[in-house]
Amino acid sequence: MNKHLLSMHDLTAEDVVRILDTAESFREVGTRVIKKVPALRGRTVVNFFLENSTRTRISFELAAKRLSADVINFSAGGSSVAKGESLKDTALTLQAMGADAIVIRHSSSGSPLQLTRWVDGRVLNAGDGTHEHPTQALLDLYTMREKLGHLEGLRVAIVGDVMHSRVARSLTFGLVKMGATVTLVGPPTLIPPDAPAWGVQVSYDVDSLLPTLDVCYMLRVQKERQRLEYFPSVREYARLFGLTSARAATLPERALIMHPGPMNRGVEIDSDVADQPESVIEEQVTNGIAIRMALLYLLLGGSRDGEAA
Amino acid sequence: MTATVLTADDIRRALTRIAHEIIERDKGAQDLALVGIADRGDDLARRLAAEIARIEGTQVPVGVLDITFYRDDIGLRAEAPEVHETRIGFDVSGKVVVLVDDVLYTGRTIRSAMDALMDLGRPRKIQLAVLVDRGHRELPIRADFVGKNVPTSRGDDVRVQIVEADGLDAVTVTPNEGDTA
Numbered sequence: 001m002n003k004h005l006l007s008m009h010d011l012t013a014e015d016v017v018r019i020l021d022t023a024e025s026f027r028e029v030g031t032r033v034i035k036k037v038p039a040l041r042g043r044t045v046v047n048f049f050l051e052n053s054t055r056t057r058i059s060f061e062l063a064a065k066r067l068s069a070d071v072i073n074f075s076a077g078g079s080s081v082a083k084g085e086s087l088k089d090t091a092l093t094l095q096a097m098g099a100d101a102i103v104i105r106h107s108s109s110g111s112p113l114q115l116t117r118w119v120d121g122r123v124l125n126a127g128d129g130t131h132e133h134p135t136q137a138l139l140d141l142y143t144m145r146e147k148l149g150h151l152e153g154l155r156v157a158i159v160g161d162v163m164h165s166r167v168a169r170s171l172t173f174g175l176v177k178m179g180a181t182v183t184l185v186g187p188p189t190l191i192p193p194d195a196p197a198w199g200v201q202v203s204y205d206v207d208s209l210l211p212t213l214d215v216c217y218m219l220r221v222q223k224e225r226q227r228l229e230y231f232p233s234v235r236e237y238a239r240l241f242g243l244t245s246a247r248a249a250t251l252p253e254r255a256l257i258m259h260p261g262p263m264n265r266g267v268e269i270d271s272d273v274a275d276q277p278e279s280v281i282e283e284q285v286t287n288g289i290a291i292r293m294a295l296l297y298l299l300l301g302g303s304r305d306g307e308a309a
Numbered sequence: 310m311t312a313t314v315l316t317a318d319d320i321r322r323a324l325t326r327i328a329h330e331i332i333e334r335d336k337g338a339q340d341l342a343l344v345g346i347a348d349r350g351d352d353l354a355r356r357l358a359a360e361i362a363r364i365e366g367t368q369v370p371v372g373v374l375d376i377t378f379y380r381d382d383i384g385l386r387a388e389a390p391e392v393h394e395t396r397i398g399f400d401v402s403g404k405v406v407v408l409v410d411d412v413l414y415t416g417r418t419i420r421s422a423m424d425a426l427m428d429l430g431r432p433r434k435i436q437l438a439v440l441v442d443r444g445h446r447e448l449p450i451r452a453d454f455v456g457k458n459v460p461t462s463r464g465d466d467v468r469v470q471i472v473e474a475d476g477l478d479a480v481t482v483t484p485n486e487g488d489t490a
Contacts, residue, residue, distance in 0.1 A: 025375065025392040034428045037378035067378075294392075297378075301389025 001298060004123040006112045007132045008173035016178060020142050022294035023287070029066060030289060040069040043300050046099040047073045048090075049126070050081065050106045055261055055285055056126050056135070060103045063292035069300070072099070087111060091118040101300055104128070122299045130164050136260055137170035139291040141178065143284050144215055147256055152179035157209050159185040159241055160219030160268055161230070163192050167260045168219055172198055183209060186219075186241060189230040206241055210250045217258045218243050218268045238267050248273045256280050314459050315480035320440065323456035324353070327438050328360035330454050335405050338367035340433065342401065345409040346422050347375045347393040352473040353440060354409040372397030374408075379421035395425070402430035407454075411469040413439040416450035441480055443467050 001018070002010040011019070029037055045064040049057050057073070064071045074094075076082060081090060087106075094102060101122040104112050109129030116123045127133040145151050156175055162168040162184045175182050182200040184191055191202055203209055210216065221237060231237050248257065248270075257269075257279040265271040274281060315323065335341055338361055345354030351373040358371045375393040383390065408422050423435060438454035443461040457480075461467060464485030472478050 022392050025377075025394050028395050029378075032429060037428070038424070039378040039383055043384075297392070298389050301383050302387050303384055 003299070004112070004116050004125075005134055005295060005299065006116070006123065006125045008134050008137055008170045008177065010134075011174075011177070013177050013179075016138070016141065016174065019138055019291070019294050019298065020145060022298060023138075023142055023290040026066075026293040026297070027287070027290040029293070030286070036066050036068060038068045039297055040064070040067040040300055043069045043100040044098060045069045045071050045101045045103065045296065045300075046094050046097075047071065047126075048094065048102050048104045049074070050076045050104075051127070053105055053127070055288065056105065056133075059285070059288040060124075060126060060135075060292050063289050063296055066289070067293055067296055069100075069296065072097075087114065088118055091115055095119040095121070101296065124295060124299070127166055129166065130169075131166055132170045132173075133166040133260075134170045134174075135288070135292055135295060136167050137174040138295070139284060139288040140171055140217070140258060140260070141174050142287050142291055143258065143280055144256065146287070147280060147283075148214055148254070151175070154180040154214045155183075155212055156180050156215040156217060157183045157185050157203075157206070157213050158217045158219065159206055159243070161190045161222055162186055162195065162219065163190045163230075164222050165219050171217065172200055176200065185209060187231045187237070207247065207250070210247060211252060213251060213255050215256045215258060216243065216248075216251060220260065220262065221264055221267050223264070234267055242267060243269045243273050245270055245272050248276070248278070251278070258284060261285070311481050311483045313479055313481050315441070315457055317478035320456070320478045320480070323440065324356050325360055327454045327456060328357050328364060331357070331407055331436075331438065332361060332365055334436070334453070338365045338369050340404050341367075341369045342372065342399060342404045342406050342432075343369055343409055344372045344374050344397065344401075344406055344422075344426065346418060347373050347395075349411040349469055349471050349474060350374075350409045352471045353411060353438075354407075355473075357407075357409060357438065370399040372399065372401075374422055374425055376418060376421040376425050379425045381417060381421065397429060400430055401426060401432045404432050405434045405436065406432040407436045407438050409438050411440050411471070412467055413437070413442045413450075413452050413455075414445060414467075416446045416448035419450050420448055440469060441467060 001015050061071050099121045103124045103126050105126040106128050109131035112123050112125040112128050158168050172182050176199045183203050184200055185203045185206050259281050343354040343358050345351030354371050358369050362368050373396045375395045377390050377392045436453040439452045440456040442455045442458045466483040468481045470477055470479045
């Protein structure tokens with residue numbers, strides 16, 4: 001495996017299987033009374049979050065703590081970043097403090113890659129701009145494999161604002177790598193023009209697709225990125241692409257309904273649909289901890305220089 | 310030159326004897342549980358349980374323990390050691406837990422296994438059964454039940470093969486070439 005996890009392109013199909021299998025073992029730890037193992041004792045993990053996040057940050061924090069690593073949480077608000085310190089100076093400070101791994105979320109695409117040029121520790125991308133969010137993709141792959149038994153040949157639709165979605169990019173790259181068939185669905189303005197080069201199909205009609213799916217993956221309508229008008233109104237979007245109860249009823253029986261959270265209930269997904277048993281949105285969160293434990297373990301469980309002592 | 314130190318028949322007899330010894334030591338199979346250390350140890354634990362069931366008519370619970378997270382050499386190897394599954398479907402608290410492993414060597418695996426077990430509950434007693442004790446302990450640990458003591462040099466390769474995992478039952482020792490110790 002690569003030293004860092006910046007993109008799904010860093011991983012081979014074998015790496016993905018290894019990560020999912022390792023996560024399987026870590027999920028058992030989460031069911032114990034004492035949810036902690038000493039695997040990463042003495043290692044320091046820095047959660048460096050320069051963009052708001054609930055589940056990813058907490059998930060990484062829990063994962064590191066369950067592995068007995070020391071965790072430092074660091075966000076823009078309460079730090080020198082608010083005083084205008086540059087990313088480089090902040091990174092060098094973290095480096096001087098001996099961080100073994102830095103988990104970074106940043107609004108600029110490519111900042112995790114930039115970080116790897118300044119620090120010796122491992123860097124894990126927890127979402128960078130509109131680029132990638134590989135740990136989310138891995139936990140989604142884990143959830144699909146667990147529920148449906150395999151990834152190869154799965155028919156998956158990713159519905160919504162693919163253009164601005166790092167989740168959609170990472171998940172698409174991951175699914176294609178594992179041999180699934182991916183269709184991106186959304187308003188033409190929100191499907192990236194280079195999407196056909198990703199090895200996927202593109203559709204603008206969600207209704208005809210639903211009865212053929214194994215997984216219906218709904219993306220969040222990113223209101224905070226919606227300064228430009230990509231579609232006429234939220235109501236129209238909900239009517240054309242929202243997963244309503246009527247639409248969900250046309251899905252095949254065993255099909256999964258997934259969403260990376262946070263949800264806009266009533267926009268891309270109806271409240272009733274989000275709470276119905278086919279929806280595995282909460283399991284996605286639980287599996288996220290196991291996936292992040294697996295990644296931290298695999299990246300930090302070897303020696304610091306990658307050689308045997 | 311590879312030498313076979315235990316044949317399939319030897320292994321069968323050793324496990325039968327150990328099963329008898331466990332029941333004798335613990336005065337029956339009450340509160341008894343077997344936990345095999347993955348991999349190979351879990352297969353041996355299941356066989357011991359079958360022997361105990363045959364002798365005593367009692368089904369003792371069997372679990373599998375993966376000790377990877379508790380190893381003391383994480384961060385010393387180039388890559389993170391591979392993780393297996395832990396599956397212990399019963400409460401270990403108050404039980405007499407017999408840890409089962411194929412080879413007892415430095416004792417570090419057993420130290421890890423005891424730590425792992427303690428995180429799952431508070432067993433009344435922990436005992437240790439091994440198929441082969443090859444010596445060279447690095448920790449103050451000894452086995453309660455031993456299939457065979459096999460004197461070895463540090464560099465020797467002691468290999469336990471089990472039908473369930475390898476298709477045959479055998480224990481072999483291959484001396485390290487050029488090792489005069």
